Amino acid sequence: MDTNRLIFGTGVSSSKDYDGLKQVIRAAVESRILAFDTAPSYGTEEVLGRILKELSDEMVIDRESLFIQTKIDAWQMQESDGNISKYVESAMKKLGVDYIDSLLIHWPVPEYFNTTWESFVKLRRAGAVRKIGVCNVRLRHLKQFAAFDYVPDIIQIERNPLRTCGKEIDFCLEHGIEVQAYSPLCKMDERLRDSGILKKVSQKNGKSLGQTVLRWHIDTGVTPVFTSTKPQRVGEYAGIFDFKLSDEDICKISSLNIDYKMYLESMLCPGL
Amino acid sequence: MPGIIKKVKNHKKAAAAVLLILLIIAVLLFFRMFVLAAITIAAVIVNEFTVRKMNKQKDPFWKYSKIRNVDFLVIGDINPKAVQSLSESGRTISIFLPGCTLAGAYEVLRHTFSILKESGGTAVLVVRKKNVERIGYSPFEISFFHPVTVNRLGLIQAKYALKLPILFAPIKSLLFLSGLKGVKNASEHCNKEISGFCAERGIEGRLYIII
Numbered sequence: 324m325d326t327n328r329l330i331f332g333t334g335v336s337s338s339k340d341y342d343g344l345k346q347v348i349r350a351a352v353e354s355r356i357l358a359f360d361t362a363p364s365y366g367t368e369e370v371l372g373r374i375l376k377e378l379s380d381e382m383v384i385d386r387e388s389l390f391i392q393t394k395i396d397a398w399q400m401q402e403s404d405g406n407i408s409k410y411v412e413s414a415m416k417k418l419g420v421d422y423i424d425s426l427l428i429h430w431p432v433p434e435y436f437n438t439t440w441e442s443f444v445k446l447r448r449a450g451a452v453r454k455i456g457v458c459n460v461r462l463r464h465l466k467q468f469a470a471f472d473y474v475p476d477i478i479q480i481e482r483n484p485l486r487t488c489g490k491e492i493d494f495c496l497e498h499g500i501e502v503q504a505y506s507p508l509c510k511m512d513e514r515l516r517d518s519g520i521l522k523k524v525s526q527k528n529g530k531s532l533g534q535t536v537l538r539w540h541i542d543t544g545v546t547p548v549f550t551s552t553k554p555q556r557v558g559e560y561a562g563i564f565d566f567k568l569s570d571e572d573i574c575k576i577s578s579l580n581i582d583y584k585m586y587l588e589s590m591l592c593p594g595l
Numbered sequence: 596m597p598g599i600i601k602k603v604k605n606h607k608k609a610a611a612a613v614l615l616i617l618l619i620i621a622v623l624l625f626f627r628m629f630v631l632a633a634i635t636i637a638a639v640i641v642n643e644f645t646v647r648k649m650n651k652q653k654d655p656f657w658k659y660s661k662i663r664n665v666d667f668l669v670i671g672d673i674n675p676k677a678v679q680s681l682s683e684s685g686r687t688i689s690i691f692l693p694g695c696t697l698a699g700a701y702e703v704l705r706h707t708f709s710i711l712k713e714s715g716g717t718a719v720l721v722v723r724k725k726n727v728e729r730i731g732y733s734p735f736e737i738s739f740f741h742p743v744t745v746n747r748l749g750l751i752q753a754k755y756a757l758k759l760p761i762l763f764a765p766i767k768s769l770l771f772l773s774g775l776k777g778v779k780n781a782s783e784h785c786n787k788e789i790s791g792f793c794a795e796r797g798i799e800g801r802l803y804i805i806i
Binding site: 397398401432434463581582583584585586587588589590591592593594595 | 659663702705708713740741743744747795796
């Protein structure tokens with residue numbers, strides 16, 4: 324069971340308070356989901372660190388088994404003109420760790436991208452960060468990065484059956500870049516919820532729609548970053564490692580693509 | 596009653612602003628300055644409707660909007676005939692920015708282009724001739740700006756301008772509220788920066804200058 328292929332996100336739709344978040348993180352850890360995603364703008368770094376410390380002590384989980392990912396936000400890139408090491412130190416302090424498994428640029432604001440990336444590379448070299456990457460990028464950005472020899476270890480993009488991002492994924496798989504998908508279920512948009520294709524594939528495998536979509540991510544080489552405020556839902560989503568989708572089913576689900584995006588990148592990252 | 600108290604507690608600044616306005620009006624009435632009081636009341640009403648309309652203009656760009664992959668994104672001043680006929684041929688989102696500068700319209704484009712179809716979408720910028728070289732941003736452009744842009748451009752009064760457009764751009768506020776869609780003549784011009792920006796993103800960029 325490779326539950327490291329699922330990341331529990333503490334972003335926009337997750338619980339923010341200690342009690343609510345601890346319940347779902349406990350459910351995740353009990354389901355052997357040990358990878359967690361946060362960001363300064365989510366306001367969960369400190370509470371996530373505290374909860375993971377408590378659960379690690381209680382359930383005897385060593386640091387090496389955990390995967391903790393955080394981000395550098397646009398305002399931090401701007402305020403420090405890309406020299407973001409002080410924010411990474413602050414994140415490590417909040418998370419209660421002496422290294423970060425993965426550090427991502429949340430929004431690659433063009434004006435501050437180069438200097439921030441240079442800081443990222445230095446931090447990786449110094450061992451403060453193990454993997455570095457960028458969120459919200461398109462194929463043209465990846466090609467630009469390659470031209471500058473900026474090779475991210477990870478990218479995180481909005482991806483779901485309504486937005487399959489085929490070109491980006493092909494490029495990343497070819498170049499050994501790990502792809503993570505945020506909003507992997509597209510908040511169960513009615514176009515997914517009412518999809519005959521998804522219903523049929525789910526029924527055939529005896530799984531829920533959510534499980535089918537998460538499995539589709541994994542079977543197409545992508546790690547979904549999901550969230551829920553309900554512990555039982557977390558357990559349900561962890562139960563996707565006992566089946567695989569056929570190539571035909573993968574194609575059918577991918578055919579739902581309409582390039583729909585919830586988040587307009589340009590609004591959150593001008594000039595992206 | 597507890598509901599009202601809770602609402603006031605949650606919106607302390609707004610409540611303080613309302614009290615201040617009521618106080619000003621009361622003082623004006625006390626000193627029998629009826630005309631000034633009437634102007635103040637009218638300004639407050641116009642401001643409120645302008646802010647609401649300004650915010651509504653951003654609705655398609657929020658995450659809960661289902662409007663995506665449109666064919667045309669028209670940004671700028673009064674919509675000339677040439678642009679109207681162009682955008683009638685597909686799904687269009689228009690952003691009305693009365694009296695905007697080219698710099699302002701371009702900055703709004705940098706914030707909104709993702710709503711266009713990823714290949715084949717067209718961004719149309721419309722600016723008056725006198726505003727091509729000018730630099731400056733009205734509350735209507737700023738309402739689309741990301742905090743990073745506001746900081747980069749040094750728009751220190753932005754948060755006040757967004758709340759009080761009638762004070763910062765009175766004529767533009769009235770134009771914006773009236774929603775005038777003129778039939779002015781405009782000609783298409785080439786702008787390397789806009790074309791380059793759009794081409795890099797797989798969209799077409801067009802600039803119309805109102806004569």
